Amino acid sequence: MALFRFFPLFLLCISSFLCFCFADDPFVFYDWEVSYITAAPLGVKQQVIAINSKFPGPIVNVTTNNNVVVNVLNSLDEDLLITWDGIQHRRNSWQDGVLGTNCPIPVDYNWTYQFQVKDQIGSFFYFPSLHFQRAAGGYGGIIINNRPIIPVPFGTPDGDFTILIGDWYTQNHTDLRKALDASKDLGMPDGVLINGKGPYRYNTTLVPDGIDFETFNVQPGKTYRIRVHNVGISTTLNFRIQNHNLLLVETEGSYTVQQNYTSLDIAVGQSYSFLVTMDQNASTDYYVVASARFVNESLWKRVTGVAILHYSNSKGKASGPLPDPPNDFYDKTFSMNQARSIRWNVSASGARPNPQGSFRYGSINVTDIYVLKNKPPVTIDGKRRTTLSGISYVNPSTPIRLADQYNVKGVYKLDFPNEPLTGAPRMSTSVINGTYRGFMEIILQNNHTTVQSYHMDGYAFFVVGMDFGEWTENSRGTYNKWDGIARSTIQVYPGAWTAILVSLDNVGVWNLRTENLDSWHLGQETYVRIVNPEANNKTELPIPDNALYCGELQSLQKPQQRHHKKNAASSITGGRWNLLYTLQMTLLSAFLIFH
Numbered sequence: 001m002a003l004f005r006f007f008p009l010f011l012l013c014i015s016s017f018l019c020f021c022f023a024d025d026p027f028v029f030y031d032w033e034v035s036y037i038t039a040a041p042l043g044v045k046q047q048v049i050a051i052n053s054k055f056p057g058p059i060v061n062v063t064t065n066n067n068v069v070v071n072v073l074n075s076l077d078e079d080l081l082i083t084w085d086g087i088q089h090r091r092n093s094w095q096d097g098v099l100g101t102n103c104p105i106p107v108d109y110n111w112t113y114q115f116q117v118k119d120q121i122g123s124f125f126y127f128p129s130l131h132f133q134r135a136a137g138g139y140g141g142i143i144i145n146n147r148p149i150i151p152v153p154f155g156t157p158d159g160d161f162t163i164l165i166g167d168w169y170t171q172n173h174t175d176l177r178k179a180l181d182a183s184k185d186l187g188m189p190d191g192v193l194i195n196g197k198g199p200y201r202y203n204t205t206l207v208p209d210g211i212d213f214e215t216f217n218v219q220p221g222k223t224y225r226i227r228v229h230n231v232g233i234s235t236t237l238n239f240r241i242q243n244h245n246l247l248l249v250e251t252e253g254s255y256t257v258q259q260n261y262t263s264l265d266i267a268v269g270q271s272y273s274f275l276v277t278m279d280q281n282a283s284t285d286y287y288v289v290a291s292a293r294f295v296n297e298s299l300w301k302r303v304t305g306v307a308i309l310h311y312s313n314s315k316g317k318a319s320g321p322l323p324d325p326p327n328d329f330y331d332k333t334f335s336m337n338q339a340r341s342i343r344w345n346v347s348a349s350g351a352r353p354n355p356q357g358s359f360r361y362g363s364i365n366v367t368d369i370y371v372l373k374n375k376p377p378v379t380i381d382g383k384r385r386t387t388l389s390g391i392s393y394v395n396p397s398t399p400i401r402l403a404d405q406y407n408v409k410g411v412y413k414l415d416f417p418n419e420p421l422t423g424a425p426r427m428s429t430s431v432i433n434g435t436y437r438g439f440m441e442i443i444l445q446n447n448h449t450t451v452q453s454y455h456m457d458g459y460a461f462f463v464v465g466m467d468f469g470e471w472t473e474n475s476r477g478t479y480n481k482w483d484g485i486a487r488s489t490i491q492v493y494p495g496a497w498t499a500i501l502v503s504l505d506n507v508g509v510w511n512l513r514t515e516n517l518d519s520w521h522l523g524q525e526t527y528v529r530i531v532n533p534e535a536n537n538k539t540e541l542p543i544p545d546n547a548l549y550c551g552e553l554q555s556l557q558k559p560q561q562r563h564h565k566k567n568a569a570s571s572i573t574g575g576r577w578n579l580l581y582t583l584q585m586t587l588l589s590a591f592l593i594f595h
């Protein structure tokens with residue numbers, strides 16, 4: 001469970017390749033064992049996924065340009081991959097942790113992720129990407145700090161809280177997955193967790209006794225940065241703190257125009273930073289609330305997360321009703337206007353989106369246009385499935401990126417349509433053929449009855465427009481060509497569209513998916529494959545030495561000594577990286593011994 005920070009690389013430059021690749025940037029090491037623990041966040045005992053016995057997992061707290069090394073030991077009873085939501089993995093889709101790029105980590109195997117958090121600053125999160133595991137936890141926050149030379153458009157806060165909110169079922173993830181695979185609906189969640197904990201007992205009828213809730217301890221007059229992530233399954237949550245303004249400053253690595261909100265709608269997979277000033281008189285503690293959005297409140301009352309904001313001089317417990325949510329079940333205009341109001345601070349430096357250093361996305365010519373449309377679930381071959389543009393994605397047994405590397409043919413098709421298909425929906429491993437250095441316009445059209453949020457790995461995209469109805473060419477007239485926010489996850493309201501622009505400068509194979517876990521599980525995703533026609537190690541890093549093999553390449557996999565973390569021995573047989581890792585550990589031991 002060791003975290004070794006800023007161990008200087010110059011000691012470690014044992015090959016010119018690594019020096020070229022990682023420059024002089026510091027390394028940060030994490031050692032994780034992923035396993036089940038028993039918890040009862042809503043008063044019902046269940047198996048949740050913990051990291052080093054913690055649920056939620058530890059915060060990855062690093063500085064921009066750091067090289068992050070995370071050794072993950074899979075102590076679950078099924079395959080595992082961890083994905084890093086919003087981390088761009090520049091030139092390095094090998095580390096993305098989804099089935100299009102990585103073979104799963106088998107039970108009792110460990111696998112070491114190594115990636116640089118290049119030119120990114122802000123708030124992100126990680127989660128297990130396979131088998132519906134996110135419904136059982138395994139997630140945690142990622143903080144990427146600025147280096148001192150990079151200014152931040154606000155004063156240093158007095159403290160920093162990561163707040164993971166999400167809908168939650170008392171059924172475990174294997175039962176939920178089975179229900180989905182048996183063409184069933186998951187129904188209403190049983191609650192909303194805040195940092196893995198159930199609601200404060202604000203109402204003795206609604207909340208049973210004995211539930212552990214989250215408390216945020218603060219000092220009067222101070223200002224805190226709070227980083228809120230919706231890590232749930234499918235419910236958009238309204239986040240608010242009683243009597244306190246939320247000053248929005250950052251979303252998914254971009255500094256926003258700073259504005260106060262009394263509450264903000266956060267779709268599944270989205271991340272926001274707020275500055276909150278403790279400017280109340282602390283007559284009591286205050287409620288921190290995350291409540292289900294766009295549902296019948298009288299039926300969904302129990303699907304509400306409640307935590308406590310406790311001033312050090314508080315005069316008593318929080319009591320009385322929760323602060324009101326927006327009251328517009330039938331009208332999503334308010335929420336959409338709120339989403340549109342989130343704009344980019346174009347004069348703030350630091351967190352830079354693609355294209356690197358360019359703020360003038362509005363004047364770049366679009367090279368590829370895709371209209372991606374999702375619909376309510378359909379039946380294909382007797383199974384309930386979800387689709388994007390009429391195609392329900394099927395994961396191949398050989399990851400796409402690995403198949404390319406080894407020239408395995410027939411694993412996928414580069415035939416994803418520019419316009420939604422009109423015929424019968426079908427199952428296919430259909431992938432978008434991205435043009436390297438192209439500028440792609442993607443219109444996400446939601447024909448379902450619930451909010452869908454979409455995420456693209458490897459990139460931040462510009463959000464240029466959203467509106468109700470069907471997108472048409474004329475809709476371009478409404479695009480924000482100046483200060484649309486650059487981010488990696490955006491919501492699409494039911495019966496509405498959202499348009500994004502993305503500069504395809506990051507070579508690799510990148511997942512484009514709905515973050516709604518149930519829709520994702522049933523096929524609502526694809527990949528964008530971006531290849532530099534002049535392949536070289538400058539635009540894409542070579543395959544890592546520790547790559548796992550599966551599917552048609554299974555025979556390349558060397559058996560791994562199945563170890564349990566506590567007595568794992570370093571191996572020097574695995575090539576350059578393992579050698580480096582071992583050397584680091586040796587040097588580090590020496591370093592620790594002699595200090």
Ligand SMILES: *[C@@H]1O[C@H](CO)[C@@H](O)[C@H](O)[C@H]1NC(C)=O
Nearest residue numbers: 036046047171172173174175
């Ligand atoms: C989930 O619960 C079922 C019983 O409902 C049990 O058979 C299964 O082992 C549980 N899975 C996990 C991962 O705890």
Ligand SMILES: *[C@@H]1O[C@H](CO)[C@@H](O)[C@H](O)[C@H]1NC(C)=O
Nearest residue numbers: 059061062063143145160161
């Ligand atoms: C993150 O690490 C920095 C030091 O690099 C430290 O100042 C800060 O308190 C840490 N933040 C959290 C939330 O742990």
Ligand SMILES: *[C@@H]1O[C@H](CO)[C@@H](O)[C@H](O)[C@H]1NC(C)=O
Nearest residue numbers: 110111112546568570571578
């Ligand atoms: C497993 O962990 C050991 C150190 O505990 C490391 O040497 C080895 O490279 C890891 N295996 C992989 C495939 O990452």
Ligand SMILES: *[C@@H]1O[C@H](CO)[C@@H](O)[C@H](O)[C@H]1NC(C)=O
Nearest residue numbers: 152153256257258345347348
């Ligand atoms: C934008 O960033 C600049 C530069 O850091 C800062 O001075 C300004 O206050 C910010 N503007 C808004 C509206 O957030």
Ligand SMILES: *[C@@H]1O[C@H](CO)[C@@H](O)[C@H](O)[C@H]1NC(C)=O
Nearest residue numbers: 202203204205206301320321
């Ligand atoms: C608690 O919730 C119940 C059910 O919604 C409601 O009838 C009751 O008025 C609430 N009690 C308080 C004190 O708000």
Ligand SMILES: *[C@@H]1O[C@H](CO)[C@@H](O)[C@H](O)[C@H]1NC(C)=O
Nearest residue numbers: 244245247258259260277279
């Ligand atoms: C936000 O609200 C706080 C009070 O909570 C106020 O002091 C501040 O000036 C407001 N900022 C903006 C940009 O409106």
Ligand SMILES: *[C@@H]1O[C@H](CO)[C@@H](O)[C@H](O)[C@H]1NC(C)=O
Nearest residue numbers: 243279280281282283284315
């Ligand atoms: C301040 O506290 C008193 C009770 O001590 C309360 O009556 C009053 O409403 C509070 N004022 C504010 C602005 O919260």
Ligand SMILES: *[C@@H]1O[C@H](CO)[C@@H](O)[C@H](O)[C@H]1NC(C)=O
Nearest residue numbers: 295296297298299300329330
């Ligand atoms: C919410 O559900 C209740 C109970 O079923 C029902 O009486 C009410 O009409 C519903 N409200 C709305 C806005 O649909």
Ligand SMILES: *[C@@H]1O[C@H](CO)[C@@H](O)[C@H](O)[C@H]1NC(C)=O
Nearest residue numbers: 360361362363364365366367
């Ligand atoms: C965009 O395309 C127009 C013509 O279609 C051309 O005149 C212009 O130079 C192009 N702009 C850029 C930045 O390539």
Ligand SMILES: *[C@@H]1O[C@H](CO)[C@@H](O)[C@H](O)[C@H]1NC(C)=O
Nearest residue numbers: 413414415433434435436438
């Ligand atoms: C993919 O796009 C490239 C141009 O970016 C083109 O040369 C190639 O033929 C396309 N491949 C397929 C299978 O359409």
Ligand SMILES: *[C@@H]1O[C@H](CO)[C@@H](O)[C@H](O)[C@H]1NC(C)=O
Nearest residue numbers: 446447448449469494495496
């Ligand atoms: C879905 O598409 C159909 C056909 O275009 C349209 O009639 C319907 O209103 C759409 N529903 C939503 C929620 O977008």
Ligand SMILES: *[C@@H]1O[C@H](CO)[C@@H](O)[C@H](O)[C@H]1NC(C)=O
Nearest residue numbers: 017535536537538541542543
């Ligand atoms: C990239 O690097 C790998 C490993 O260092 C090497 O085997 C390969 O030949 C290089 N490829 C190119 C195109 O330079």
